[in-house]
Amino acid sequence: MRVGIIPQQSGGSYKFTIYLLASLGLLIATLPVIIIALMSFSAAETTSFPPQAYSLRWYIKMFELFQPNGENSDASLQIALLTSLKVAALVMLIASVVCVPLAYVLVRSGGRLKNGMELLFTLPLVFPLVILGIAFLLIAESLDLELGIWRLVIPHVALVLPFVLRNCVGAMSSIDIELEQAAISLGASPLRAGVDIVVPLMKPGIIAGLVFALIISFNEFTITYFMYTVDVTTLPIWMYSRTVSSLDPSTLAISFVIVLIDLALILLIDKLLAGRNSLL
Amino acid sequence: MSKTKILLLCFPALLTITPFLAACFFIFRFSFSANQGAIEGFSFTPYLELADPFFIRSLLTTFKLASFSTVIVIVLAIPLALVMATVQKPWLRRLLSVAILMPMILNLLIQSYGWIILLGPTGVLNTSLRELGLISRPIMLLFNESGVLLGLVQTALPLAVFPILTATRNISEEHIEAACVNGASHWRCFFDITLPLLKPGIISGASIVFAYNASAFAIPLLLGGRRVQMLGVAIRDYISPLFNWSGAAAAGMVLIALTIGVLALANYLTQRWTVTEYQS
């Protein structure tokens, strides 16, 4: 008889309880998204659940919101989306540019330096977001800094560094030092060997890190909540200010589109890291 | 590698994490400021002033909700991890991972929309209960502690599932088989074998969930409104209506001490247990 962590053949009340609780956990984890998905296709004006009939009207309304110069177009939404994308792009660029050389040093030099640096760059992960939000706000306000879009880019970079670095280090660790030395023995300078050999081989890890950076920055709410200004507002903050009084189904349509993009990106990461179980 | 080269390659990354370190230091320094609105002089007043009913109540609420949510999350996460560990089909395992990861990856704002629709006065829960004739007036689930608790459980679930899943690798089928041969029931096996072997994963998962939920901001803000003042929201109130920046900084330091303390304690406990297990 095969006996596992969960019994295969018999198991009675034990097996039943395990599967019941696991299903409940799965339900709780996914329920909000399922509800948003269903509601965004509702034909009704209100958000009473479940919808009486289904339609694409809220998606049509969403497209109208994004249409430039259209009748229902919403300039503030378009600006917010643009800001979100700009911030995310800058965050991705900066994080990858700084993490690739750092990952190289950490893997190649190893030892105490590696442990210390990894600890330092994991700190933003354990630090409460709300504290980071007010800390950055206090700095920006007390020093009266005119930062523009960098108000958001700087804290977002700190937030994504642990994820990007971790993926870069993971990718770097699998690159045999002899590959670099082979390039050097053929006449490549150490820098050239880095560009020709190390970076191409790190690419899957770098891209995975960047996708994490994109997801985190694009969806960031807490720090942005403290740091946004009238001129620098992201899509999540726009959605928050629009729905603070009541929920509008077109916002749900936007939400579900974001969810789908996030899921697609996650599947991309999963593919990039295939075999290396480092999603978390 | 030469020291200059190491420094040169680390420098960009150190530069990008500097604002984060500056923010940490800034809030620490602000919490000892004699002036509520600017860093000035040195005083313990910000900490002493925290001993008022507003802050104490918020601290208790935070402690209560973080503890309850941790217990519920662990009860759900253990069966989920066991099921995931026994799933054989790769596509099913991937589907489960993505489903469980969703609460972490997706925008907290979007997920709270789902809860608002579900729990609101015209939400699915109230409608169904009313149609079944169990209640005559909508029960209040939103903007009170039960709504926040549900949100906290949902968003923190993946944080516990994955450490416990890692711990299931310590359990071999021989362990369970040995117990079964000795005539233990499935429940006995679970409590005598499985649970103790999962202990390190449970401890680390629980501490992360507690720290994460104690410093939650978006969920209590969106699902709790003004009525559920967890610490994150209370700190926001110090800043926004009260303009007591040093008070916010001091409250923030208390929150950091709480979360880092719990994480450090858990780390200490797991390390001590692993050591004694090797010795015995």
Place this chain on the structure above:
Amino acid sequence: MNLHLEIDAVSKSFGHVSALEDIHVNVERGSFVCLLGPSGCGKTTLLRIIAGFERQSSGHLRLNGKDISTVAPHRRNFGMVFQSLALFPHMNVAQNIAYGLKLRGIKGAKQRERVDELLHVISLPEIADRPVSALSGGQRQRVAIARALAVQPEVFLLDEPLSALDAKLRDNMQIELRQLQQQFGVTTVLVTHDQTEAMMLADQLVVLDRGRVQQCAPPSEVYRKPASAFVADFLGSANIVQAKANAHGSHELFGQVIQLKNKSSQSHSVELALRAEDIQLKASDVNDIEANGEIIMLRDLGPSMEAIVKFEGNQIRVRSNDPELRLLELGRQVSLQFDPNRCIEFA
């Protein structure tokens, strides 16, 4: 004599641990030098110092009489084949071979021509477009060699390149490698721990042990006149035996009187080496006084037989293709016979 690469008094220490001490090796143009020794003897460190990946703690490297001790590895123009081969996994075979050419500004048709030429030399003209992951072990080996030779290196370095291959393939590759080296006439330094490989490939053997050169000579000389017991043992598993001084100013070994060339050691016992194939066994009756050896192990090696004989507490290895040996059995009393001229004295 055409001195090409000169290793002059090179030492290397890692912290307090000394890896190489006062190494002198002269490599002639176009010759094939093998650095041979057990693992941890410092042979790979020496190769990495030649390549420039390690910097010696003291001493000099000279190429054509010019000091290259401080020249960066990418400016030395040495081709190297690594233990892992280090083929670039994100490039196909042709791109791998062309990489060094690309760095030297050789482009277009000229580059293609050279790559084709090398693929023909390694007799794999059809694999140019294949990814390196699709190659067999022997093919990888050849591509790694071709890549290093494509840039017409001053010196060709190989770090145990054949150690990952199975015995038969390794044998073929050794022959091919030697042919390639002669065809290109390139000065070559190869690191190995395999004495047969070293014997077969090298013009000059450098035997290293514990960071010191034990002997530096052509293989036949190292084999026939090992400089020390270590070298004799490491090359061809010789028996290290003690010849006892007798009353007449000569020595005795296995009950046989021998005259040593080294006259200074006449009054005390002397350490000698005697190869397994230079000893014959003679089966004898139980009563024979001379027959005080006992066979304690017999191995059939295919072309020959090997016996281990216990003689006065020592284990003596005997190898022979004499069919008589096959008739002996375990526990048999034997006498050991040898040609005294075959005894190896150490300096």
